[in-house]
Amino acid sequence: MKNSLIQKYNVAGPRYTSYPTVPYWDETDFSYKIWTETLKKSFVESNNVEGISLYIHLPFCESLCTFCGCNKRITKNHSLENPYIGAVLKEWSIYCKIIGEKPVIKEIHLGGGTPTFFSPKNLEDLINGIFKSATKAANYEFSFEGHPNNTSYEHLQKLYDLGFRRVSFGVQDYSAKVQKAIHREQPFHNVAKVTFWAREIGYTSIGHDIIFGLPFQEVNDVIDTIEKTKSLQPDRLAFYSYAHVPWIKGNGQRGFKDEDIPKDDQKRLLYETGKQLLFENGYYEIGMDHFALATDSLYKAFQDGELHRNFMGYSSSKTQLMIGLGVSSISDSWYSFAQNVKNLEDYYQILEWDKLPVYRGHLLTDEDLIIRKHILNLMCQFETSWSDATTYFNEIPEIILQLKEMENDGLLIFGEKSLTVTDAGKPHVRNICMAFDLRLVRKAPETTLFSMTI
Template sequence: MQQLKSLIQKYNVPGPRYTSYPTVPYWDEQSFSLALWKQTLKRSFDESNRSEGISLYIHLPFCESLCTFCGCHKKVTKKHEMEQPYIQAVLKEWDLYCRLLQDTPVIKEIHLGGGTPTFFSPAHLTQLIDGILSKAEIAKEYEFSFEGHPNNTTREHLQALYDLGFRRVSYGVQDYNEAVQKAIHRIQPYENVERVTQWAREIGYTSISHDLVFGLPFQKLEDVLQTIHQTQRLMPDRLAFYSYAHVPWIKGNGQRGFKDADVPKDDMKRQCYEEGKKQLLAQGYHEIGMDHFALPSDEMAKAFAEGSLHRNFMGYTASKTQVMIGLGMSSISDSWYSFAQNEKKLEDYYARLEQDEIPVYRGHVLSQEDLIIRKHILNLMCRFNTSWDAPVQYFAELPQVLEQLAEMQQDGLLQIHEKNIQVTEQGKPFVRNICMAFDLHLKRKVPENRIFSMTI
């Protein structure tokens, strides 16, 4: 444990979470245009739609109250009359994409995120998905998933989405301690989580996930272990065990409801993860990528074992698609060759659609170097190793990267071989730091201001 503490002190620095490479602060927006986005998307779609299908992420941004730990783009409101106009807007956006793509999209994945997807009524969610599928085919093997808030997910929500083909649901739990819940403005009793988990099982959902967070304000080690103990009683198929990103200088007043001193840091925060991880492994969960765990029977665990695990703006996924289209306010799309983000403000999103425009406002077209580095970072995030035995995986700065990684090898975080590197068990908590060694954009332009959360 003493060695781990010294490594934490050494490597706990601000760094990206690598849901993309290049990371958003390093997108070259000046050379990006909506026309380029359409061009690269059409190219990628034509290459891959019939062979592997596409993924859809649909952002449903409304929340009835603000959770202060949340880093997502949302709109806090209790006005449910906003549901129908938003659904009509998303369906119009989808129609614009279908007209651009011409061939019928083959949908392999749909994920409803937020915000709070279960803010929307079952009838409106049915209208949304029916509208999407009316212009698409469903792949032979597919996964439809959504994020459910335990306080407002009803049995009717679960049944309606199940009838539409959804088989995976993720519930945000965070922590069961009342003092922690009060600080993050998410009062949510265990009984609510138990109820919606049991409903999902009774209806027939095959993968149920719980999201837990460590490092929250006022959270102690015993709180984390107690939350995991209560989670064990429900045995979800998957678990995300996230590090709380304390970035009040970015998120503003939402993370100013408590003092910086109230947030666990460094050694204490990492102990929460390490002790929590021990409990999860003892319960039969397997560690999958970064901050994720799954039972051996779950598709995520199988994908990790087979080396087919993938990571994109939706997080980890059991299968890869070259194209991911994001629908809705602030959604990010990925054509593999480029990224594109929608308007962040609801009014701007609506205004662009009223002009019959795909509501993209910024993005990045990946260079050949970007594509190579992206592959290495994906390998590290999804497999804990990467190699450069093929010419396309080699890049000019690789010798300098390996020189930087040599110190991490001395610290026992990885092993460097002639054509590959392998992250060690001790190095898994530091995978973001290892990825940073490959991040040429970060090296060439160190941020003047702090824009990233701490890596540990």
């Protein structure tokens, strides 16, 4: 039965870090003026209530990992660090001028690329530069992504001193064969070292990112990776499905053949094996592909119904306004999305003109805002409801009919005016969200846009 369901529901679909998803943004109704107006509106509504979030994209990597779909610039030239930080701080200064008040920052996340490509001193200059025109919220949460091969004790100590308490390390898989295929060779010793350092310094949430479905990966590789992970006891884990989308990512994902990648039942076995081992070792499933110990803030947020999801992934707290700084970053005012240019030289040039480097976006309609709530509910709490006027929309009866087969397959349960995803349905939550995705339903993609749901 399980195998037949895998075959049945393994289709291309979004990961829903946003709604509408990026390929379905309506750029014709978007403008620079609209972005700044919704930005100011959201800031007024949220700054003194919850503060704002900052995502800062640091794009440089010394080598190319062939599983990665992030926007990056491969280089060993560290003289690029200072100009880039100067540009990010200029972008921030333009935002502060538009806002007109001193922002209260609740969340900062440094992503990449490889944030630890930058020296501890330059990261310090970046964060101190941000707070020349901002203040910290009382319950702020700062996090960053660290590469186990180049994260130093000084990196960890400096960022801790600047207020960072969360760090996630990219592990992927410990198999030498898999690591060679994805061009991410890092011994267990390196991961253990940075994990112990972070715990010694005082980080309260240490995360590891693991991927299933990588080229040449077998069940024993997943078992070995989870066993090694168990010995380090990270507070939270992202156990991601490898998204093979070489038509989007170009040559970076052509370092191995398509037939080298586990598919369908074989890939699902990797996930089910890893998930069961995580359960046995005290981890709880939190949202899609995420697990946490009961002591971690992500688990507590899930239990309290406060888990949130945005372009940075899952978060234990919500902010209405998230500003993305740096090349390719996406911002979210709740009412609209805006994405920065992806080319580094274009990013620098536009900032020279004293303009935000935004090149596209989407203004959310009233319908979008309702659908967004349902998809967030499903992705964060595995349930949603349309019991009042603010959550009901005319297509609900059609969605119920569309999902009846998934109900018959035991993947969800309908209440009188609600839907709950069962344990069996959690691996298929993306499929359930797709039924609510009216933009996708009304216009199926003519070309392959998304990775497979399983």
